[in-house]
Amino acid sequence: MASTSYRPAAISLDADALRRYLDGPYREVRELTRRILSQPEHAPVQGLPTDEYRELVLERMRMLAAEGQTGMGFPVEYGGGGDVGASIAAFETLAHGDLSLLVKCGVQFGLWGGALLHLGTKRHHDLYLEQTIRADLPGCFAMTEIGHGSDVQSLGTTATYDPKTDEFVINTPDRAATKHYIGNAAVHGRIAAVFAQLIVGTEKPGVHAFIVPLRDADGTPLPGVTIEDCGEKIGLNGVDNGMLSFDHVRIPREALLNRYADVTPEGVYESDIENPNRRFFTMIGTLIQGRVCVGGAAGNAAKNALTIAVRHGLKRRQFGPPGGESETLLLDYRTHQRRLLPLLAKSYALHFAQEEVAAKLHVAFSGGEFSERDQRELESYAAGLKAITTWHATETIQQSREACGGFGYLAENRFAALKADTDVFTTFEGDNWILYQLVAKGLLTDYKDQFASMDQPALVRFVAGQVVETVVEKSLARQLIGALVDVLPASDDERELRDRGYQGELLRWREEHILASVARRLKSGIDNGFDPFRVFNFCQDHVIHTARAHVERKVFDAFVAGIDRCEDPQLKEALGQLCDLYALSTIEADRGWYLEHGRLTTQRSKRITTEVNLLCMDVREQARELVDAFGIPDEVLAAPIALP
Known part of the structure; x- marks a missing residue:
């Protein structure tokens, strides 16, 4: 039996080399962002009054815009960099600094700018994109309402087309439809992408986005627009979150962000996507x-x-x-x-x-x-x-x-x-x-499709892999199903815990088993005549476990792929230790489930705990280099207990 207490020789780790590897293809973008954040004008602040803090964050956002940090993902013809990957790298790195600044930028360039770019067309881009990239036109993303958060399809705000004036009428019918928690709205926002139920004659094709001006050049709310301040929050008080409501505000027909649907002057609704659900999720998907x-x-x-x-x-x-x-x-x-x-x-x-x-x-x-x-x-x-x-x-x-x-x-x-x-x-x-429920829904859909397309041998192999749940059962199954012995894993007690193939096998087995189990529960409930919503609700905890198992396995696979790409032997070894620790600590955290389903013996479970302890000792030897490789400048970290 392979030993589970293997101790590698100490690794000599170069933190700078590891930082360069972690920075990936956008190393220069990340380094530029770190240099900007290290400047005195971006130093962390504490205890500022909310009004002053909001103005400071706006000023800092405009500094970033002047440095070209905020337009990397926008088209070149409007002053952007045309590189979405670079924009994500810059934004991620910005999170090492003031998170109010990060969120303010996310609202301005990611949400408002993203809605404009991905849901609008050239007429909208020509009017607003360049000003948005320069931060000269502070914008809002007005989706969430007091009465509706995640359930966007049920929003209460309406946008009714008036063919007599060629305008949409934006209206908030009740308090529940008030747009709530809208970044940039309380003080700085001059314009918003407002999500509302479109009404064209007797037709109601669902939620669409509209450009709605909020304030004039002096900052005064426009007629029919009511703006309230959300006030102090637990955190992020440099971001001016507010509430918006509209009293029959009229906007031109061209204000509809019409990449996926449009309304003609005569009041005819047009879209290349006929199915309303598919159309809605296509629109929302562009904001990923x-x-x-x-x-x-x-x-x-x-x-x-x-x-x-x-x-x-x-x-x-x-x-x-x-x-x-x-x-x-x-x-x-x-x-x-x-x-x-x-x-x-x-x-x-x-x-x-x-x-x-x-x-x-x-x-x-x-x-x-x-x-x-x-x-x-x-x-x-x-x-x-x-x-x-x-x-x-x-x-x-x-x-x-x-x-x-x-x-x-x-x-x-x-x-x-x-x-x-x-x-x-x-x-x-x-x-x-x-x-997580969204993730699980996709998995269940794929699972159903997978079964529909399986040939008989593949179906038998899948079922054999799922029903064998204990070490004893595996032994018996090998005797009973000799033809399928190759699909059954070797005894876990014979496997090396730091074998990455074995770790991945355990994570995949858990994911597939939970998915099959929840699918059976859902099908059984529906077959027995229960309401599908109630059945799903009864299985919700099981559904969440399915999603978590899937995501943890995906993360493991991504880590393994990152190690495989690395060409430096020392970096590869250090990352390998971390990967082992991630995989085994993840399995250890869910060992109750593995024990309940017979995939781990109690002795094997104890060995995993021992191995996690040993890995912690190994990783501790490079702990300083491993955190230094994150590349956070001391000026940005700014915590006295972490400084030399």
Whole structure:
């Protein structure tokens, strides 16, 4: 039997070389963003009154626009860089600094600018894009309402076409339809992309987006537009969130963002996409960049927290051996390693997954070969990755704060801002629980299609792999189904825990088993005559587990692919240790499920815990280099306990 306590020789890790590898193809973009954030005018601030803070963030956003940082993803003919991948890299890196600035930029260039670019056509681009890129035209993305958040198809705001005047009439019928939590709205926004139910005569083709002016050049709200300030929030108070309502505001017919649908002067609705659901999800799908960017930003915020906590743990000493001459470094304690280093490994795993999804988005938005199936898979990947990464940021920042004790509670050490400013990441650009349900729905659809297309031998192999659930059953199954012995995995007790093929097999087996199980539950409920909504609701916890297992497996695969691309043997070995720690700590966290389903014996489960402990000891030896490789300048990190 292979040993599970293999200890590699110490790795000599070059943090700069690893940083260059992590920076990937957009190294220069990331370095430029770091240099800009390192300047004194971007230094972190604390305790500013809200009004002053909002104005400072607006000024800093305009500085970034002047440096060319905000237009990288827009077409060259309007002053942009024509490179979506570069824009994502710049935005992610911006998350190392003030997160109010990050979100302000996300609203202006990602949401308002993205709606304009992806839902509008040339007439809208010519009028507004250049001003948007320069930050001369602060805009809003007015989708969410008091009464409707994730359920966008049920929005209450209406846009009724009046053929007599060739105008749309934008109206808020009740308080529940008030646009809520709209970034840029409270103070700075002069224009908005407003999502409303289109009404053309007796036809109601669903939610569409319209350009609606909000304020005049002096900042005064226009007639029929009511603006309220959302006020103080838990965090991100440099962003002026507000509420918008409209009292029969008239806008020209050309204000409809008409890439996917239009209305003629005579009042005829036209669209190349006949199915209203497909049309809606096509429109919403073009705004996927927001989810990708939020996930990347959350991942970098988590890196900030880990860098502070790991550096502190390598300086701070406490207690030590009885009679010893010196105290012990915090990071030499197993409990300290356990609370930080699996999270560090997960941050690396999520980094490579983010790199992968950003590359796919770049292809999708740059005219590369991209099928409708590719688009669906990208939307699912972006949704799942946003959920897992923002939850990871929340957990990591809290654990890092605790690992720094009372020092972490001081505002100057950045955890207060990190905790407060990232808290909303789990619910904006899609509530994480809803996003996981979206992922699971796609998996179930693909599962159904997969069964429909399977030939008989493939179906038998699939079923054989799913029904064999215990070590004893496997042994019996090999005797009973000799013809299928090759599809059954070797005994787990014979496998090396640091075998990446074995790790991937465990993660894939869990994903496939849970998916098959929830599909059976849903089908059984519906076959027995229960209402499909109630059946889904009863299975919701199972559905969420399906999505989580899928996303964790995807992240593992992305990490493995990132290691395989690396040509430097030392970097490859260091990343391999982190990958082992990510995979085994993920399996350990769900070992109850593996034990319940017979895939792990109790002895094997204990060995996994032992191996995670050993990996933590190995990774601790390179912990300083691993966080330094994130490339966060000291001026940007700005936490005294993390500085030399």
